[in-house]
Amino acid sequence: xxxxxxxxxxxxxxxxxxxxxxxxxxxxxxxxxxxxxxxxxxxxxxxxxxxxxxxxxxxxxxxxxxxxxxxxxxxxxxxxxxxxxxxxxxxxxxxxxxxxxxxxxxxxxxxxxxxxxxxxxxxxxxxxxxxxxxxxxxxxxxxxxxxxxxxxxxxxxxxxxxxxxxxxxxxxxxxxxxxxxxxxxxxxxxxxxxxxxxxxxxxxxxxxxxxxxxxxxxxxxxxxxxxxxxxxxxxxxxxxxxxxxxxxxxxxxxxxxxxxxxxxxxxxxxxxxxxxxxxxxxxxxxxxxxxxxxxxxxx
Numbered sequence: 001x002x003x004x005x006x007x008x009x010x011x012x013x014x015x016x017x018x019x020x021x022x023x024x025x026x027x028x029x030x031x032x033x034x035x036x037x038x039x040x041x042x043x044x045x046x047x048x049x050x051x052x053x054x055x056x057x058x059x060x061x062x063x064x065x066x067x068x069x070x071x072x073x074x075x076x077x078x079x080x081x082x083x084x085x086x087x088x089x090x091x092x093x094x095x096x097x098x099x100x101x102x103x104x105x106x107x108x109x110x111x112x113x114x115x116x117x118x119x120x121x122x123x124x125x126x127x128x129x130x131x132x133x134x135x136x137x138x139x140x141x142x143x144x145x146x147x148x149x150x151x152x153x154x155x156x157x158x159x160x161x162x163x164x165x166x167x168x169x170x171x172x173x174x175x176x177x178x179x180x181x182x183x184x185x186x187x188x189x190x191x192x193x194x195x196x197x198x199x200x201x202x203x204x205x206x207x208x209x210x211x212x213x214x215x216x217x218x219x220x221x222x223x224x225x226x227x228x229x230x231x232x233x234x235x236x237x238x239x240x241x242x243x244x245x246x247x248x249x250x251x252x253x254x255x256x257x258x259x260x261x262x263x264x265x266x267x268x269x270x271x272x273x274x275x276x277x278x279x280x281x282x283x284x285x286x287x288x289x290x291x292x293x294x295x296x297x298x299x
Contacts, residue, residue, distance in 0.1 A: 093164035118147030142299035
């Protein structure tokens with residue numbers, strides 16, 4: 001994250017922890033790490049003296065008290081990478097009965113694509129119970145099961161998590177929703193670093209076209225990644241539809257950005273778990289928000 005003056009904060013020099021391959025500040029090199037990285041939605045339980053990145057997650061999401069609400073599911077271990085092109089995920093997700101899923105299915109809808117553990121979306125839903133409905137799409141079934149357990153335990157009626165491959169199911173799901181789609185977030189998706197795996201990245205032309213068709217005029221798309229190449233790729237996909245989308249900072253001068261147009265802060269009020277981890281490691285998160293233009297009927 002950049003400082004108000006636009007320059008990155010000073011961080012300790014990083015070294016690689018030999019056993020886990022996790023970057024540690026030099027003065028902490030050799031400290032014990034309590035757990036290995038278990039995926040983008042799970043923060044490494046890295047011990048830095050008395051502070052771990054998981055502790056920061058618990059602090060930011062402490063009011064939800066989710067750590068104590070695991071019930072029969074216990075600790076959920078998940079695969080770090082999933083191939084969305086696998087035949088396992090090729091079938092569209094069944095469309096739920098929206099009247100059963102949400103108390104009021106006519107409310108404006110926010111969709112979080114690749115919602116991971118779901119904490120971020122649950123926090124938003126709890127903060128704004130009367131304003132919006134929230135739908136989390138996640139390709140890892142165990143995470144969906146646990147997130148739905150939390151939703152029921154917290155007695156929330158404006159949020160639902162669905163096991164779905166967004167690239168396959170997005171259009172079918174959104175087109176049946178009774179209310180308007182006002183916000184889509186794609187936050188730190190799997191980077192699929194190897195070039196031969198880039199085709200697995202969730203943001204592709206088909207998904208962007210589907211979002212552009214279903215998003216209400218004035219609706220927003222929020223993208224972010226702690227991997228610059230991924231952030232640039234997502235940004236380019238929406239920049240290519242400049243006749244449909246505008247960056248929000250062009251119309252709102254109060255949105256703080258750096259010289260390259262990256263938002264300096266998460267505009268939704270709380271950091272995702274991946275953001276917390278990345279910034280704890282001394283990294284940076286690249287954010288961009290777009291707004292759908294009013295399209296002339298003559299176009």
